[in-house]
Amino acid sequence: MRKFFRWLVIVIAALSVLVLVAVLMLSLLDVTVDLDHFRGRVETSAGAALGRDVSIKGPVRLGLSGWPSIEVRDVEIANAPGASVAVFFKAGLARLQIGVTPLLRGELQIGEITAEQVTLNLENDAEGKANWVFSEDAGIDPDAESREKFLSFAGLHELSLQQLVLSYHDAALGKTVNFSIDSLYGEASPGQPIDMELDGTLQEQPYHLQLTGGPVNELLDWAAHWPFTLTGEAFGRRIDASGSRVVKDNEPEVGLKLVVQDADIGLILEHFGLVEGMEMTTGVAAIDVLLRGDTLNKLVMQSQMVFAVREGEWVITLPNTQQPLRVRELQGDITVRQLSEMTMDLQGTIKQTPVRFLITGAPLIEYMQAPEELPLKLDIEMLNTRLSFDSKLAIPITNRDVTMALDIESERLDNFNELLHLDFPPLGPVSLTARLDVSKTGYELTTLKLTVGESDLEGRVNLDMTRDKPKVNVELVSNRFRVEDFDAKQAEAASGEQAEDPAETAEKEQENPVAPATGENRRLLSREVLNKFDADLHLKARQVMSGSDELGSGSLQLSLQDGRLALQPLQIDTPGGGVNADMSLLHRDGNIDFSVAANVDHFDYGILARRVDHETDMGGVMSLDVVVKSTAPAMADIMANANGHFDFALLPENFSAEVFDMWAVNLISAVATEVDKDEASKVNCLVVRLGLEAGLLTEKAVFMDTTQMSVAGKIDIDFRKQEIDILMAPKAKRPEFFSLATPVKVHGSFDDFGVGVSPVRAARSVISFVTSPLHVPIRRVFRKEVPEDGREACELAWEKTADEGYLEEPDVGTNTGPLH
Numbered sequence: 001m002r003k004f005f006r007w008l009v010i011v012i013a014a015l016s017v018l019v020l021v022a023v024l025m026l027s028l029l030d031v032t033v034d035l036d037h038f039r040g041r042v043e044t045s046a047g048a049a050l051g052r053d054v055s056i057k058g059p060v061r062l063g064l065s066g067w068p069s070i071e072v073r074d075v076e077i078a079n080a081p082g083a084s085v086a087v088f089f090k091a092g093l094a095r096l097q098i099g100v101t102p103l104l105r106g107e108l109q110i111g112e113i114t115a116e117q118v119t120l121n122l123e124n125d126a127e128g129k130a131n132w133v134f135s136e137d138a139g140i141d142p143d144a145e146s147r148e149k150f151l152s153f154a155g156l157h158e159l160s161l162q163q164l165v166l167s168y169h170d171a172a173l174g175k176t177v178n179f180s181i182d183s184l185y186g187e188a189s190p191g192q193p194i195d196m197e198l199d200g201t202l203q204e205q206p207y208h209l210q211l212t213g214g215p216v217n218e219l220l221d222w223a224a225h226w227p228f229t230l231t232g233e234a235f236g237r238r239i240d241a242s243g244s245r246v247v248k249d250n251e252p253e254v255g256l257k258l259v260v261q262d263a264d265i266g267l268i269l270e271h272f273g274l275v276e277g278m279e280m281t282t283g284v285a286a287i288d289v290l291l292r293g294d295t296l297n298k299l300v301m302q303s304q305m306v307f308a309v310r311e312g313e314w315v316i317t318l319p320n321t322q323q324p325l326r327v328r329e330l331q332g333d334i335t336v337r338q339l340s341e342m343t344m345d346l347q348g349t350i351k352q353t354p355v356r357f358l359i360t361g362a363p364l365i366e367y368m369q370a371p372e373e374l375p376l377k378l379d380i381e382m383l384n385t386r387l388s389f390d391s392k393l394a395i396p397i398t399n400r401d402v403t404m405a406l407d408i409e410s411e412r413l414d415n416f417n418e419l420l421h422l423d424f425p426p427l428g429p430v431s432l433t434a435r436l437d438v439s440k441t442g443y444e445l446t447t448l449k450l451t452v453g454e455s456d457l458e459g460r461v462n463l464d465m466t467r468d469k470p471k472v473n474v475e476l477v478s479n480r481f482r483v484e485d486f487d488a489k490q491a492e493a494a495s496g497e498q499a500e501d502p503a504e505t506a507e508k509e510q511e512n513p514v515a516p517a518t519g520e521n522r523r524l525l526s527r528e529v530l531n532k533f534d535a536d537l538h539l540k541a542r543q544v545m546s547g548s549d550e551l552g553s554g555s556l557q558l559s560l561q562d563g564r565l566a567l568q569p570l571q572i573d574t575p576g577g578g579v580n581a582d583m584s585l586l587h588r589d590g591n592i593d594f595s596v597a598a599n600v601d602h603f604d605y606g607i608l609a610r611r612v613d614h615e616t617d618m619g620g621v622m623s624l625d626v627v628v629k630s631t632a633p634a635m636a637d638i639m640a641n642a643n644g645h646f647d648f649a650l651l652p653e654n655f656s657a658e659v660f661d662m663w664a665v666n667l668i669s670a671v672a673t674e675v676d677k678d679e680a681s682k683v684n685c686l687v688v689r690l691g692l693e694a695g696l697l698t699e700k701a702v703f704m705d706t707t708q709m710s711v712a713g714k715i716d717i718d719f720r721k722q723e724i725d726i727l728m729a730p731k732a733k734r735p736e737f738f739s740l741a742t743p744v745k746v747h748g749s750f751d752d753f754g755v756g757v758s759p760v761r762a763a764r765s766v767i768s769f770v771t772s773p774l775h776v777p778i779r780r781v782f783r784k785e786v787p788e789d790g791r792e793a794c795e796l797a798w799e800k801t802a803d804e805g806y807l808e809e810p811d812v813g814t815n816t817g818p819l820h
Contacts, residue, residue, distance in 0.1 A: 053078040069097035092117030107154035123169035155190040170296035207234040222247035258287040283311025307334035320465040355382040384411035425488035453485030481541035527587035577602030600624035620652035639719040685794035
């Protein structure tokens with residue numbers, strides 16, 4: 001029996017050797033075995049191992065060599081139950097090659113993995129369960145864990161994928177990402193860096209990438225950091241990136257730093273369906289990304305990114321106008337942090353003016369859930385002004401059909417003069433809140449609340465862009481309208497700035513009344529500005545204030561049509577009187593057509609004085625009737641070419657020229673002082689009625705009444721030469737002994753005039769002075785008493801037109817007029 005068993009062992013060993021030799025010989029002969037007749041068993045075995053249905057419609061071949069391989073064509077693996085699509089994996093060709101000799105050493109070395117015409121549909125359900133995790137019960141081998149100790153993965157010599165279409169769907173987000181690999185070639189030889197090169201498209205955009213990483217054993221060691229680099233092109237831009245992968249708490253975490261050259265941020269956002277028409281590029285973009293999670297939903301909720309923009313440009317195209325606004329030297333950060341709001345903090349320059357954009361959006365997960373609309377807030381800071389836009393915008397975001405809340409706060413309007421090349425007045429502070437609607441027809445501001453200084457206005461503004469020329473319609477109501485809030489000169493004085501001299505302003509306009517030179521600001525009344533658009537403005541003020549003085553209520557209608565600016569009318573209802581004015585201005589054939597008609601009835605003159613000096617006790621009543629029409633080459637020449645009339649009546653109280661720094665007021669003060677030198681005397685009233693023809697003002701009636709004197713006069717004011725020629729003849733109200741009522745003559749320029757005595761009339765006054773003891777007693781007997789207050793004489797002078805030689809005192813009688 002012992003010999004039998006010994007021979008049995010020898011025979012079995014010999015047979016085993018023969019079998020092994022036979023297998024080795026077949027491997028050396030590179031024999032291919034047709035396994036088509038085993039196709040059903042292969043499908044059953046693979047299906048049992050995967051827990052899915054497996055279908056093989058093409059041939060199955062087993063290649064026997066030193067590196068045996070199995071090749072299958074037209075293979076299909078079913079998806080998990082409840083998946084969005086029926087097929088998980090489909091390939092026209094799949095081939096796997098494994099080394100026999102390494103296998104005998106307990107090492108799994110894959111010589112080749114090749115796949116062509118592959119479709120791979122990956123997805124996870126709402127609970128995060130992935131379809132690439134196969135049945136936990138199917139095909140479990142209880143000895144698998146023990147075998148893994150004797151079989152280790154040693155490397156992959158060649159990986160080749162052709163025409164791979166991959167789709168990933170996350171049911172928790174309701175989001176699907178598609179990309180394709182036209183070709184992928186790589187290798188992970190034992191102890192060597194992993195190297196892969198792939199070409200394809202992502203979101204319909206081509207890419208070419210080169211991936212280089214640590215050895216494959218480091219990749220399989222989840223506790224270790226696996227470093228890698230990624231270079232190439234994506235979305236038409238150069239990419240250089242480096243990072244590492246590690247597994248923490250059974251979730252992969254990837255840290256990635258990218259440098260992208262000439263990135264088109266707008267194009268990237270548009271491809272992801274977030275924004276349309278955004279033109280934002282960056283010369284250099286540094287992206288720091290931390291990705292964590294094994295599903296797209298987890299990646300969005302747990303990851304963070306900082307996108308640093310450098311050397312960028314943002315071209316903002318204004319809706320309807322299609323006019324580009326370029327933000328240059330753009331830099332800043334775009335930040336996404338887990339579930340926090342996405343923010344953009346960018347700084348740049350617009351026409352060399354610094355500007356800052358603060359954009360706050362929804363958390364990234366809300367963008368990924370494909371909502372119909374998302375919140376967005378945009379703050380713009382520039383020139384001591386903040387503009388805030390707050391809205392829920394439809395996705396993808398466009399600059400069309402937008403409704404948002406608008407909030408503006410500005411220190412002063414003229415801060416924008418250099419940027420817009422306009423000559424805004426220095427009004428401010430200004431604040432505005434409104435609802436802004438942007439549509440294809442234009443812009444509309446509703447529920448508008450505007451404050452300028454202490455003035456408040458409410459209403460609406462509509463800008464119609466469907467016309468050949470834009471049309472602005474403004475309707476405003478003010479509960480409190482302060483005149484000084486819209487007084488440019490007073491605003492300049494309050495700010496401590498030196499106001500530009502009117503003569504200098506006129507000179508600049510005369511040099512170029514049509515358009516400014518390059519770099520100069522366009523004046524608001526220039527031909528260029530007035531022909532840019534049409535406008536209608538309706539303003540009602542319930543309370544018009546000047547300082548602490550309440551003027552009453554008022555209204556204003558201003559229109560701009562085909563370059564003609566018309567004020568029709570300006571009306572202020574004051575106690576006992578009012579102000580009414582019309583004005584028209586048009587640039588035509590190189591000239592300016594200008595007209596104004598103003599009527600002021602019983603206006604409290606002290607209001608004007610207190611606007612200059614809050615402490616003055618100067619007051620009185622004034623009435624004014626002015627009509628001026630002119631055609632001139634420039635604004636500075638309007639009066640030099642004007643026709644019309646100027647009628648003025650004043651009943652002053654505590655009159656003082658120190659309050660007003662104007663030549664006309666100084667002239668009145670100088671004449672009044674000269675004709676009546678009695679310190680106790682005062683000006684009771686003044687009436688001036690002048691005709692205006694070709695820039696020359698001449699008197700119809702001139703009369704001034706002081707406590708002691710009645711004064712008639714002649715006036716010639718030449719606006720062409722800017723010269724004054726006035727003769728005033730005083731007459732004492734009560735005959736006095738040795739009274740020298742000498743006529744006064746004023747002659748000179750507007751800025752420099754002298755008050756003197758007419759030689760002829762001075763001689764007449766001397767004769768009257770010498771003979772006064774003879775004629776004064778007689779005159780006292782036969783002359784009726786003239787009151788110290790000569791208001792009635794002023795009323796008569798207002799009504800009467802004197803002839804050229806009229807220098808007599810008006811007769812006093814019963815009358816009503818502008819001073820009553």
